[in-house]
Structures are given as structure tokens and as C-alpha cells.
Amino acid sequence: MLAEIGLIACLFAFVASLYAILASVYGERFAHSEAMVLSGRNAVYLTFVLMTIATGGLQIALMTEQYQLTYVWSVSSPSMPTFFRATALWGSQAGSLLFWSYLITVFAAAATFLNWKSQRRLMPYAIAYMMAVAAFFIGLSLFIENPFERWWVLPSGEVVASAFIPAGAVAPAARQLAESANGLNPLLRHFGMAIHPPMLYLGFIGFVIPFAFAMSALASGDLSSNWIKVSRRWTLVAWLFLSLGLLLGGRWAYDVLGWGGYWGWDPVENAAFLPWLIGTAYLHSVMIQEKRGMLKTWNMFLVIGTFSTVIFATFATRSGLVDSVHSFARSGIGFPMFLFWFLLTIVSVWLILWRRSRGELKDEHRVSGIFSRESLFVLNNFVFVALFVAVFWGSFGAPIVSELFMNTNITLGADYFLRVTPPLFILMYILMGIAPVSAWGISAVGRLGVSLLIPLALTVLSLGLFVLGGMTDAGALLGYGIVLLSGWVVVYETFRGVQARRKARNESPLRALAALATRSPRRYGGYMVHLGIAVIGLGVIGSTLFQQETQRTLAVGQSLQIGGYEMRYDGLLANQVAEDGRLMDIAQIVLLRDGAEVAHLRPRRDFFPESSGMNSMTIAGAHSTLENDFYVLLVNWETVSANSATFKVYINPLINLIWWGSFILIAGTLLAGYPRETLPARVREKLQLAREGART
Amino acid sequence: MAEMSWEKPTASTAPKSFGGERIKFVVGGLLLLGAVVYLMISGTIGGAQYFITVDQLVTSPEYAGQTVRISGAVDGDTIVYDGENLIIDFTIANIPLETTDLALTLHNAVNDPSATRLNVHIEGEVKPDLLQHEAQAILTGTLGADGTFNATELLLKCPSRYEESIPEQANAETGV
Numbered sequence: 001m002l003a004e005i006g007l008i009a010c011l012f013a014f015v016a017s018l019y020a021i022l023a024s025v026y027g028e029r030f031a032h033s034e035a036m037v038l039s040g041r042n043a044v045y046l047t048f049v050l051m052t053i054a055t056g057g058l059q060i061a062l063m064t065e066q067y068q069l070t071y072v073w074s075v076s077s078p079s080m081p082t083f084f085r086a087t088a089l090w091g092s093q094a095g096s097l098l099f100w101s102y103l104i105t106v107f108a109a110a111a112t113f114l115n116w117k118s119q120r121r122l123m124p125y126a127i128a129y130m131m132a133v134a135a136f137f138i139g140l141s142l143f144i145e146n147p148f149e150r151w152w153v154l155p156s157g158e159v160v161a162s163a164f165i166p167a168g169a170v171a172p173a174a175r176q177l178a179e180s181a182n183g184l185n186p187l188l189r190h191f192g193m194a195i196h197p198p199m200l201y202l203g204f205i206g207f208v209i210p211f212a213f214a215m216s217a218l219a220s221g222d223l224s225s226n227w228i229k230v231s232r233r234w235t236l237v238a239w240l241f242l243s244l245g246l247l248l249g250g251r252w253a254y255d256v257l258g259w260g261g262y263w264g265w266d267p268v269e270n271a272a273f274l275p276w277l278i279g280t281a282y283l284h285s286v287m288i289q290e291k292r293g294m295l296k297t298w299n300m301f302l303v304i305g306t307f308s309t310v311i312f313a314t315f316a317t318r319s320g321l322v323d324s325v326h327s328f329a330r331s332g333i334g335f336p337m338f339l340f341w342f343l344l345t346i347v348s349v350w351l352i353l354w355r356r357s358r359g360e361l362k363d364e365h366r367v368s369g370i371f372s373r374e375s376l377f378v379l380n381n382f383v384f385v386a387l388f389v390a391v392f393w394g395s396f397g398a399p400i401v402s403e404l405f406m407n408t409n410i411t412l413g414a415d416y417f418l419r420v421t422p423p424l425f426i427l428m429y430i431l432m433g434i435a436p437v438s439a440w441g442i443s444a445v446g447r448l449g450v451s452l453l454i455p456l457a458l459t460v461l462s463l464g465l466f467v468l469g470g471m472t473d474a475g476a477l478l479g480y481g482i483v484l485l486s487g488w489v490v491v492y493e494t495f496r497g498v499q500a501r502r503k504a505r506n507e508s509p510l511r512a513l514a515a516l517a518t519r520s521p522r523r524y525g526g527y528m529v530h531l532g533i534a535v536i537g538l539g540v541i542g543s544t545l546f547q548q549e550t551q552r553t554l555a556v557g558q559s560l561q562i563g564g565y566e567m568r569y570d571g572l573l574a575n576q577v578a579e580d581g582r583l584m585d586i587a588q589i590v591l592l593r594d595g596a597e598v599a600h601l602r603p604r605r606d607f608f609p610e611s612s613g614m615n616s617m618t619i620a621g622a623h624s625t626l627e628n629d630f631y632v633l634l635v636n637w638e639t640v641s642a643n644s645a646t647f648k649v650y651i652n653p654l655i656n657l658i659w660w661g662s663f664i665l666i667a668g669t670l671l672a673g674y675p676r677e678t679l680p681a682r683v684r685e686k687l688q689l690a691r692e693g694a695r696t
Numbered sequence: 697m698a699e700m701s702w703e704k705p706t707a708s709t710a711p712k713s714f715g716g717e718r719i720k721f722v723v724g725g726l727l728l729l730g731a732v733v734y735l736m737i738s739g740t741i742g743g744a745q746y747f748i749t750v751d752q753l754v755t756s757p758e759y760a761g762q763t764v765r766i767s768g769a770v771d772g773d774t775i776v777y778d779g780e781n782l783i784i785d786f787t788i789a790n791i792p793l794e795t796t797d798l799a800l801t802l803h804n805a806v807n808d809p810s811a812t813r814l815n816v817h818i819e820g821e822v823k824p825d826l827l828q829h830e831a832q833a834i835l836t837g838t839l840g841a842d843g844t845f846n847a848t849e850l851l852l853k854c855p856s857r858y859e860e861s862i863p864e865q866a867n868a869e870t871g872v
Contacts, residue, residue, distance in 0.1 A: 258822065375721075382725075386732045393736060398744070409747035409793060411765055413836060413849070416743030420735045551820075553780045616825045635822040636779025646779050648822055 003069055006057030007148040007163055010098075013050035013105070014142055017135040019043045021128045028124035037124050041112055044127055047134060048109035055102040058095060058147050062088050067177035070161045071095050071147045077183035079581040084184055087194040091184045093318065094147040096197065097333075101137035103198075103205045108134060111209045115230055122227060125216035126209075133208050136340050144332050151177065186608045186617050189580070192252030200245030200272055204310045206238025207275060210282075211307035211348075214300055218351040223360050225290060231303055232286050236673035239279050240666065246272055247662040258618035258633050260549065260650035262658070265417040270395040271313035274388060279306045281384035288377050291440060293364030297356050298381070304348040309388075311341040316396060371445055376435040383428045390420045426479070429537060432486035432530050436493055455488035462488075479541050487534030490527035497524075517671060525672025532665030535657050542628075542654025551635070553646040559592075563651035565630050566592040567601075572637055572645060583607045587634045587645055591623050599623040603634040603647070628653040745836060750790035750814045753839055765836050766845070767791060768814065769805040770852075772829020784818040784850075788833055798853070802830045815844045826852035 020043035027036025058071065062085050067073045075091040076084075090096040108130040116123055141147060149161045152169035159172060210231035217227035249269070250262035263269065282302035288294050319334030355361055365374075394412040402410035437451040462484050463477055471477060494516070501512035517524045552560045554569040561567075570588040578584055589601040601621030608616065623630040629652040637645035747765040748756075768788025775786040789805040790812040805811050806829070816835060827833070827850075837847035 379728075382728060386728075390732070390736055390739075394739070394743075398740060399747075410744050411747050412740060412743045413745055413765075416739040419742060420739040423735060424732070551782055618822070618825060633822060635782065636777075646782075648782070 002057045002061045002064075002066060003148045003150055003163075006054045006061075007146075009050045009054040009057065010138060010142055010148070013047050013054060014135060014138045016043045016047040016050060017105075017131040017138060020047060020131040021135070024124040024127045024131075040124065040127060041116065044105075044108055044112045044131065047131065048105040051102045051105040051138070055089070055098055058098060059086065059089055062086065065178065067174065067181050068150045068171050069147070070149045070151055073151065073177060073181045075182065075184050077181040078178050080183055081580050083194070084189050084580070087188075088184050090197045090201070091188055093333075094141070094145040094149075096201075097137065097145050097318075098141045098147045099198075100201055100205065101134060101141055103201055104130070104134045104137060104208060107205055107209055111212075111230075111234065119213070119226060119230055121220060121222050122213055122216045122230070125219045126212040129212035129215045130208055133212075136336075140333050140336065144336065183608070186582070186606065190252060190256050192248055192255060196245060196248040196252050199241050199248055203238050203240075203242025203245045204272075204275065204314065206234060206241055207279065207307045207310050209234035210238070210303050214303045215348060215351065218300065218348075218355050221355075221360070223296070223355065228286055228289055228299070232283070232290075233673055233675070235279060235283060235286075235303070235306075236669060239276070239283060240669040240673070242272070242276050242279065243662070243665060243669070246276060247659070251659065254655075255620065255622075256617060258620055260547065260620075260631055260633075260648075260652065262543075262655075265394075265414045267395040268317050270391050271316050274313060274392060274395075275306050275309045277384050277388045277391065278302060278309055281381045281388075282306060284377055284384075285381050288374055292374060294366070294374065295378075296361040296363060297352060300352045300361065301349075302381075304345075304352070308341065308345045308348065311337070311344060312396075315341055371434075371438055371448055373435060373438040373440045376431060376438050380428070380431050380435065383424055383431065387421060387424045387428075390424065391417070394420070425537075426482060429482045429486045429534070432533065433482065433489050436489050436527065436530070452485075452489070455485055455492045458488040458492065459485045473545070476541060476545050479545075480538065483534050483537035483541065486537075487531050490530045490534075494524060494527055521671050521674045525668045525670070525674070528668025528671060529665050530668075532661045532663070532668055535661030535664060537661075539654045539657030539659075539661060542657070543652045546653045548651040549649065551646065551648045553636075553644055555644045558644075560647075560649070562649055563628065563630070564593060565598075565651075566595075567630075567632065567647070567649065568592065569645060569647070578606075581609065583609060585634070585637065587621075587637070587647070589621060589632060589647075591630060599630075601630075601632055603632045605634055624656050626654075626656060629655045747793065749793055750788065750812050753845075754812055754814065760839050760841075763836065763838055765834060766814075767793060767832060767834045769802040770827060770829065770831045770833050771806050771813070775823075775827060777823045779823070782820050782822060784816075784821060784823055784827070786816055786827070786833075787813050788816055788835075789813055791832070798832060799830075802832055806830050816847055817844050818847045818850060821850060824850060824852055 020040050023036050023040030023043060025040075027033045027040055058069075061069050061072050062076055063082070065072070065076070065078065065085075067076075071092070071094050072088075075088040075095065080088075088095070090099050108127070111130065112123065112127060115126075119126070146163050149163050151159055151172050152162055152166050153159055153172050154166060155168045160166065160169075162169075213227045213231045213234070217223050246269075249272070253264070254260075254262040279302075282299065285295050285299055285302060289296055289299050315334065315337040319337060352361070394416045398410055398412050402408050433455070434448065434452070438448055459481055463481050466477060466480055471480075494513070497516050498509055498512045501507055501515060502509065505512075507515065548563050550560070550562050554560060556569060556571050559566050559568040568590045570590055573584075573586040573588065576584040576586060584604050584606050586602050586604040589603065590597055591599040591601055601623060603621035604619050606617050606619060618633055618635070621632050621634075629650075631650040631652055633648045635646050635648050745763055745765045746759070747767070748759065750766055750768050753759050753764060753766055766788075769791050771787045771789060775784070777784050789808065791801050791805045795801040816833070817840075818837075832853040834851040834853070835845065835847040836849035837845055840846050
């Protein structure tokens with residue numbers, strides 16, 4: 001029953017999304033019929049409702065263990081706890097594609113609801129583009145990766161998977177289905193995995209809204225700053241989710257994959273990083289367009305490039321194009337996705353060039369002064385695009401080019417990325433240090449130097465602390481210094497703002513800070529994001545350059561020393577049974593520092609007796625402090641006597657700054673996107689004009 | 697292509713009085729561009745790894761001593777793991793680089809006595825959970841003079857029957 005409901009809802013959603021496109025475009029452009037445009041808008045809501053039913057249907061089927069659905073059968077089993085039953089919705093290709101389409105309709109409905117009044121002129125075309133993307137993905141679910149297929153037993157005794165009942169077929173016996181069900185891939189049974197994919201999907205899909213508004217501006221000819229205003233905020237939403245997705249993915253890898261790291265330059269990780277890079281470039285250069293009316297064509301390329309990258313990354317990840325631990329199984333969606341990506345990119349680029357050739361994307365100012373804020377922003381964009389090109393080439397460009405034109409298969413390993421990206425990241429941090437104190441228009445080098453004096457002094461002081469702490473590596477100190485400067489600049493700028501308000505209005509520091517944040521959330525939110533990135537940078541430098549590792553076999557009661565810690569092995573608890581049926585071998589570790597106990601750690605190995613394929617995982621034990629993480633893996637032990645066990649130990653300096661920095665980053669993004677900004681007078685005027693224009 | 701689009705408007709709209717500034721921008725931009733291109737080219741040359749089959753590695757002498765990536769099917773019976781010293785040894789069987797049904801390819805390769813086999817040796821690595829019979833191993837390393845592949849990096853994929861197969865038990869019982 002659920003399968004039929006889901007399938008029918010999915011089919012109707014497909015039809016409704018196509019109708020929304022037709023009604024919006026035809027009603028706006030040709031029929032000039034308000035009623036038709038409105039009915040197109042309502043079709044967006046209908047698509048959302050129908051997809052809620054379809055996705056809800058699959059979710060209920062998972063929760064109520066309808067193993068006749070092949071999808072439910074392949075990702076869950078009777079012994080699985082409820083929580084992972086729920087998250088199995090995105091545990092494999094078909095379900096995650098449906099979920100993905102659903103999220104598109106969520107975003108489309110939200111954008112239509114929130115922006116209908118303020119962006120009436122842009123909406124019909126924006127709807128057309130959002131629904132085109134939705135229709136494509138719903139179509140994939142319907143025709144290629146159908147999550148509502150069920151097992152059927154043919155009269156011949158053969159078992160087949162089909163969305164419809166084959167002639168004369170009967171459903172297999174429920175008990176047998178339940179017994180043979182696969183269960184979710186053990187590696188995915190982790191809290192991080194429960195949130196990481198949805199965050200990443202929200203981040204990816206969120207970029208459909210800025211894309212649709214940009215395309216709508218190009219198609220409708222309303223190239224005022226309207227589309228910039230809407231798309232900036234939606235980009236911020238998507239950017240926040242994408243950042244969260246990347247950070248959670250790193251955390252999950254660190255906790256579950258057991259290699260002591262969080263980022264491996266794997267093609268699929270890079271695929272998620274690429275839209276982040278180009279989206280970040282856009283978030284910066286959009287400010288130049290708002291303030292100075294410059295870089296209009298460039299911004300179009302960035303916003304469309306971001307979404308084009310999202311689709312390409314999805315294609316690369318889901319089609320089996322690249323070899324990676326993350327890849328989904330090879331499936332038939334590769335070619336349609338490639339075609340969709342290609343068409344979308346071609347049409348977008350063509351539209352930009354067409355409007356540009358008509359002189360409608362002309363800049364109102366030109367860049368003047370090498371140290372003006374505009375130039376620094378342009379340089380910022382250069383850095384992000386260069387990073388984008390370098391990472392793209394390393395992950396996809398080189399393998400594809402070598403296969404197509406050189407008849408070999410070349411891949412670039414982590415060495416390539418560790419060589420190419422650090423100089424660009426250094427340049428990025430230098431810019432983060434200078435740009436916030438630069439001025440629009442022409443800015444004098446001297447004045448810039450003066451405003452950097454105090455942050456520089458603070459940087460030197462903090463570097464002194466590093467040296468006192470035993471850091472002597474000159475290169476690392478330089479790296480820390482550049483990153484610290486970028487952090488101190490925004491802290492000092494905020495401090496100056498607070499001081500100015502205190503002097504002028506005699507406010508308490510906290511009150512002044514709160515007033516600043518609400519008065520200019522974009523500026524101070526942006527500063528906070530910079531601070532977060534600086535804190536993350538410290539963590540990355542520390543954990544990359546100064547990781548220590550060792551491995552040792554210890555008898556019960558024996559200890560090992562590393563990085564000022566003493567680790568004592570106290571014995572093994574074998575074959576502990578967990579709630580979901582997994583068997584755990586847990587080592588008991590006591591961690592001491594200067595003779596005093598600081599933590600009890602329980603590194604363990606989980607074994608899933610019922611799973612085929614990947615059926616075990618290594619969970620690290622970790623003791624976290626601001627200074628470092630003590631990270632220990634249980635890698636081998638004597639199963640019978642448990643007298644001795646082998647451990648692999650990592651000391652990861654400053655790694656926690658990565659997670660702490662990410663909290664600052666999230667808070668900053670929320671502040672920057674907080675919907676109560678004061679627009680510059682120029683933009684307000686234009687908005688007003690546009691609204692009047694829409695009414696007449 | 698991307699860099700051009702912001703260079704162009706500034707260049708074409710700048711009036712003559714800004715000629716000096718313009719040259720600075722153009723020269724600075726070209727220098728930066730050159731630096732990035734240099735980084736990418738040198739990174740590519742230094743980091744390039746040929747992804748080849750076991751057959752190609754064994755038959756072509758030009759790959760000896762060079763860092764390459766290979767892919768093969770793991771024979772589960774051959775896995776020897778020294779957990780105290782973290783040394784892993786196993787044998788892989790040749791598989792083609794491109795395949796449509798990975799699970800079937802791996803299964804056939806392992807059970808084909810005529811498929812080329814290669815001994816793999818890895819030091820300092822914890823035995824990965826995915827290192828199992830009929831898993832696909834993607835290895836980075838060099839072929840030693842003794843014919844053993846010394847790997848520095850190991851990536852594993854298990855095309856578990858999640859997506860492809862049918863409920864065998866149900867099949868068997870209803871077939872009776």
C-alpha cells in the first residue's frame with residue numbers, strides 16, 4: 001500500500017513540477033495571465049506536498065519494516081534500532097535520491113513563499129528553473145532509481161524487483177524477507193552519519209535558489225540588484241549547511257574511520273569542497289556589486305558556476321566516475337545526470353553572454369588603487385577560483401583528460417594537493433588580514449599599515465606564547481603568524497567599533513557589542529566567520545605539521561609514553577553485546593599525565609555478525625584538550641587470553657580548534673544572514689523602484 | 697576562462713589616465729596566474745600516478761620502481777596480518793579497470809586460476825575492516841625487484857550485495 005501511494009505521489013509530483021514550469025513561463029511571457037502565473041506558483045506548493053507524501057511513505061515503510069520494498073530490504077534489518085531505521089532513508093542511492101528531490105521541493109516552496117511578494121517580477125522564471133531541477137531529479141527516482149520497487153515471486157519461482165505487480169506474481173513470505181534483509185552499512189551507523197548527509201544535501205541543494213534567481217534575472221531582463229539581494233541570503237543559507245556538512249564529514253571520518261585524520265583529499269570530499277570554494281568567492285564579490293555596481297558578469301558566472309559544480313559533483317559521486325570510499329555503486333543515472341549538467345551549464349553561459357553582448361551587464365565603476373577594497377576582493381576571488389581550478393584539476397581534470405586524450409589513467413594523490421593548495425591558502429589568510437581594514441575606492445598604503453600595527457603587535461605577542469610552549473619551527477611560526485594576524489585583525493576591528501560606541505554613547509562594552517551586531521550584522525557576522533576560519537587554520541596547521549604517532553603491543557598493566565602522556569592497558573572486555581546486535585571488544589585504557597589519571601579511554605572494535613560485506617569497524621578512544629587530542633586505536637589483541645593488545649596512538653596538536661572554530665563560523669554565518677539588515681541607500685532606492693515597476 | 701571575465705571589463709573600461717594602474721593590474725594578474733599555473737604543473741608532474749592493471753604492471757618493465765596505482769580483487773585466503781608489527785600481506789588477482797558489475801568481476805577474478813596474481817606487502821598500517829575476500833583493493837606503491845608490490849596506501853571497496861542481488865533465502869524457499 002505504502003509503495004503504491006509513494007509511487008503515485010511521486011508521479012503526480014513529476015507532472016505538477018512540469019506544469020509549474022509551463023504555467024509560469026507561458027503565463028508570464030506569452031499569455032500575460034496573472035491567474036496562470038498564480039496557478040504555476042500553486043503547483044510549486046503542490047509538488048512540495050506530493051513529495052512530502054512520497055518521502056514520508058518511504059520513511060514510514062522503513063520505520064514499519066516493509067521488507068517487500070527492495071530499498072527497505074537493502075538498508076535495514078529487524079535488529080536495527082529505530083534511530084538508524086529513520087536515517088536509512090539516505091543510506092543508499094535510491095532513497096537518498098528521493099530525499100534529495102524532496103529537499104529541492106522544500107527549498108523551492110520556501111523560496112516561493114518568502115520571496116513571492118518582494119520579487120514578483122523574478123518569481124515566474126525562478127520557479128521555472130527551480131522546478132526544472134526538481135522535475136529532473138524526481139524523474140530519476142521514477143524512471144531509473146525507483147525507491148518503491150518491491151520483491152515479487154513469479155509463477156516460475158523466480159524473484160524479481162519491480163515497481164508494478166508482474167502478471168501472476170505474489171509477494172515473498174514476510175519472514176523470509178526479514179531474515180535475509182541486509183541492514184545498514186555499519187560504517188553509516190554513527191551519529192555523525194545521521195546528520196552529515198542531510199547537511200551536505202541541504203548545502204548542495206540550497207544553491208538551486210540563487211541559481212534560479214540569477215537565471216531568472218537573465219531571462220527576464222531584470223538585472224537590477226534585486227536578484228543579488230535574494231540570492232545572497234539564500235547563498236548564505238546553502239553555504240552554512242555546506243560548511244556544516246563538510247565539518248561533520250571531517251568529524252565523522254576522525255571518529256569512525258580510524259586513521260587519525262579528518263581530510264584526505266579524496267575526490268568525493270573534494271567534490272563537496274568545490275562548490276564551497278566558488279560559493280565563498282561569490283559571497284565576497286557580491287558585496288562589490290552591491291556597493292559599487294561592479295563585477296556583474298563575473299558574479300553571474302560565480303553563482304551559476306556554483307550550482308553547475310553542485311550538479312557535476314553529484315554526477316561524479318553518484319555515477320561511479322571516480323574511485324573513492326564514498327562513491328555510490330555504479331548505476332544508470334550517470335548519463336542522464338551528465339546530460340542535465342551539460343545542458344544546464346550551456347544554457348546558463350549562453351544567457352550570460354547574450355545579456356552581456358546587449359550591454360546589460362555593464363559595470364558602474366572600475367577598480368582603482370591596488371590596495372583599495374575592490375582590488376583586494378578581486379584578489380580574493382582570484383584565490384578562491386584558483387583553488388577551485390587546482391582542486392578540480394587534481395580530482396577530476398587530470399583523470400578525465402588522461403583517459404580521454406592520453407589513453408592512460410592518471411590520478412593525482414594527496415601529494416599534489418599538499419603541494420598546490422598551501423600557497424593559495426596562505427594568500428587567502430594574508431588577504432583576510434589586510435582586506436577588513438582597507439577602504440573602498442582608493443586606499444593609501446600608509447593608512448593601511450597603521451591600522452595593522454596593533455593586530456601585528458598582538459600577533460607577535462601570541463607567537464611569543466607559541467615559542468615559550470616549545471615551538472621552534474620557523475616555517476610553522478610564519479604560518480601561525482599569518483593565520484593569527486587574520487584573526488587579530490577582526491577581533492581588533494570589533495574592539496575599535498565597541499570603543500567608538502562606548503565613547504559616543506557611554507554604553508557598557510557588552511551592550512555596545514550587541515548594538516554593533518544588530519546594526520551591522522553582515523559586517524560583524526563576516527568578522528566572526530573570519531575569526532572561525534582563523535581558529536580552524538590554527539588547528540589545521542597544528543594537526544597537519546606536528547602529528548605524532550606510534551604503535552606498541554602492551555601486556556595487561558604495561559604502559560607506553562608519548563607526547564607527555566602515559567597510557568596504561570588494564571585489560572580487554574571481549575564480546576560485549578550492544579543493543580543493535582553488534583559485538584564489541586573493548587580495551588580499557590587509563591591515561592595519565594605527570595603521574596595523575598586524566599581519563600579512562602575505551603577504544604574498541606565492533607563486529608556486526610549479521611552484515612555481509614563491511615561488517616566491522618574500529619572506534620577510537622580519544623582524550624581532548626585545547627592543547628591536543630590523545631587518540632588511540634585498538635588494532636590487534638589475543639582473543640582468548642586477552643593478555644596483550646596492540647595499539648596505534650596519535651597525538652594531534654590543536655585539532656580541537658577545528659571543531660571550536662566551526663562553532664564560531666556557524667554563529668557568524670547565522671549573524672550575517674540574520675534577516676534584519678540595513679541596506680545601503682542605493683540598494684533601497686533601487687528596490688523601491690523595482691517594486692513600483694512591478695506594480696505598474 | 698573564468699579569470700578573463702573580470703579582467704576584461706576593468707581593462708576595457710579604464711580610461712587613459714588610469715593607464716599606469718591598468719598596467720600594474722595586468723602585470724600583477726599575469727604574475728599570479730603564472731604562479732598558479734606553475735604550481736599546478738609541477739604538482740601534476742610530482743604527484744601523477746598511473747592507474748594501471750596488475751597485468752600491465754607485471755608485463756611492462758617501464759613501471760618497475762615507479763609509483764603507480766593498481767586495482768585488484770583480494771583473495772581472502774591469502775591475507776596474513778601481523779598485528780604486533782602492523783604488517784599486512786595478501787594476494788590480489790587482476791581485474792580490468794572498467795567494469796559494469798564490480799561484484800561479479802571480483803568474484804570471477806578471484807576464482808579464475810589463470811588470472812595474474814600479485815603479492816602485496818604493506819607496513820605500518822592497521823588492517824582495514826574492509827580488507828576481505830573479494831573486495832576491490834586500490835593500491836598505491838611500487839613493484840619491488842622480488843615481484844612483490846610494496847604499497848603505501850590502500851583503499852578498499854566492497855561492492856556488497858546491497859544493490860545488485862535478490863533475497864537469496866526467499867528465492868530458495870519459494871523455489872522448493
